[in-house]
Amino acid sequence: MVVYSFYIFDRHTECIYSKSWLPPPSASSADTLPHPQSSHPHHPPTSTQPLPPTAKQSSDNAKLIFGTVFSLRNMVRKLGGLDDAFISYRTAQYKLHYYETASNLRFVMLTDVATLSMRNVLHQIYINLWVEYVVKNPLSPVEHKGGDGVRNELFELGLDQFVRGLM
């Protein structure tokens, strides 16, 4: 299995943490994102697009992901009742896993399509990493505005090790 990226959203819908395990984008991967608009064959998208995804690009991606999971979660709750929970969705290219805590903290993980349910994995990340290294950190603020207190060394290291252990 392959893990592509991981996001945490707080209860104010803000993306407070994001990490990508994708290999550094080559020319071929950089031009797939703006693909729907780039219909001009005379201008190959590689020449107009900077190679590494910019901070703006990845923050736009996080916003799109939040919008998607938020809409799908509301849709699922409407159809399946208030006790129902959105778990995952799959397209032909990737699979998105979702886990929401009681305090509306949302964990999202993008993996390849062959991966089975990652709900317990996201739950483990919440219990063993988030609670241990972010919540129990006395220097960490209560609200993580702009990602304050999340990007500490122990959390990042633990997360990276945990996810690489899965792959």
Add this chain to the structure above:
Amino acid sequence: MTVFALIIINKAGGLIYNRTFYEGGLNNLTTNDYLVLAGTFHGVHAITARLNPVPIPGANRNSASSAGTMTRPETPSGLEVLESENFRLQCFTTLTGIKFLLFTDTTQTNVDLTMRRVYEMYTDYVMKNPFYQLEMPVRCDMFERKLLSYIREINNR
């Protein structure tokens, strides 16, 4: 094994068919709610196709050498299967952009086959109906009858 409901969304995101086969599987929604749901899903489907993190093989090569073989690069597909605790949603998008949404219980197997059969029925009894107007709500007696009997057969298995 239960098929809860079928929804058909046209290429503009409008709801053109919705039928519930099994009471108690999903919440009862008003027609208005279904219309909103169809529109929302249409938008989310477009976003999920754009979120694709993996490069698609061939997409780049084709734009670089348009003089070579004129094969269309494979476009990223949108949402295909959605899982929740209480149900499973399978989405099938036709080449013309019509979406078939099949809601089943979480243990349902072979949904692909069911979906294929439903699509066949749609082509046979809706598209071949001379009185059917494209993009408009599906009101075809024959389609309704065949669909109901097919789904009933699955649900009673």
